[in-house]
Amino acid sequence: MARHILVLGGTSPAGLAFCFAALRNSHTLTLYVRNASKLPTEISSNATTIVGDLHDAAALEKAISGGAKTCISFLGPVQSQKKGQLPITDGFKIIVPLLQKYRYNRTLVLSTASYKAPEDKFSIAYWLMIMVVYLLVRPAYDEINGFAPIVTRTPADELGWTVFRVPILKNGEAVPVKAGFVGDVGLSLDRKALAEWLLREIEEKKFVGKCPAVSNA
Ligand SMILES: *[C@@H]1O[C@H](CO)[C@@H](O)[C@H](O)[C@H]1NC(C)=O
Numbered sequence: 001m002a003r004h005i006l007v008l009g010g011t012s013p014a015g016l017a018f019c020f021a022a023l024r025n026s027h028t029l030t031l032y033v034r035n036a037s038k039l040p041t042e043i044s045s046n047a048t049t050i051v052g053d054l055h056d057a058a059a060l061e062k063a064i065s066g067g068a069k070t071c072i073s074f075l076g077p078v079q080s081q082k083k084g085q086l087p088i089t090d091g092f093k094i095i096v097p098l099l100q101k102y103r104y105n106r107t108l109v110l111s112t113a114s115y116k117a118p119e120d121k122f123s124i125a126y127w128l129m130i131m132v133v134y135l136l137v138r139p140a141y142d143e144i145n146g147f148a149p150i151v152t153r154t155p156a157d158e159l160g161w162t163v164f165r166v167p168i169l170k171n172g173e174a175v176p177v178k179a180g181f182v183g184d185v186g187l188s189l190d191r192k193a194l195a196e197w198l199l200r201e202i203e204e205k206k207f208v209g210k211c212p213a214v215s216n217a
């Protein structure tokens, strides 16, 4: 089914991979971006672009009210994130009520295993990865644990949310993926594989109201 999809964080490497795949699959895209010159022409000439940052409630509402009912977010913490500032968490405080206002019914949000799911099992590799983030990039840990709960607190049957948690992202091919929980999945994921999985999961809705972890199979 061709959908109109609102993409947040579309200029990130995973976001770009998704936009290319979504356009190939005949979806209509609205992109909310801070810097439109980061978009290759193959994407910008085939999508509606709204420019703004995550504090700009008016620009966010313009993007969210543009007709899409499916939203996908690739927003994630950046290396340069300053201590005590949680721009994505602040952004989601504006975004989620707007998605509810405009009756979005499928919402997929990128996160990492730093945000735990009840189904997660113990994995030494994941435990170490989460500890490294916690100890060395605490703002990233706090950000993930700031915005993900804003999504998971909302009724799943309203937004149709799925919080998909990614490991280390790589630039490989669209290989098969495994979607499950910590303890079942691996430590790396190719961005093109993630894009294909997302396009399937939007329709299949296997993980509505859940926070799957995804990796290469
Ligand atoms: C926007 O992106 C372009 C292309 O990556 C870059 O050259 C430019 O410096 C960016 N502008 C800002 C304000 O970050």
Ligand SMILES: *[C@@H]1O[C@H](CO)[C@@H](O)[C@H](O)[C@H]1NC(C)=O
Pocket (backbone or CB within 6 Å): 023, 024, 041, 042, 043, 045, 046
């Ligand atoms: C998108 O726009 C470009 C022109 O920049 C065009 O060549 C391409 O075929 C269009 N379609 C898709 C699906 O990328």
Ligand SMILES: *[C@@H]1O[C@H](CO)[C@@H](O)[C@H](O)[C@H]1NC(C)=O
Pocket (backbone or CB within 6 Å): 069, 105
């Ligand atoms: C989601 O919303 C769209 C657009 O309003 C509608 O066509 C579709 O049937 C809805 N899907 C569900 C599962 O409610």
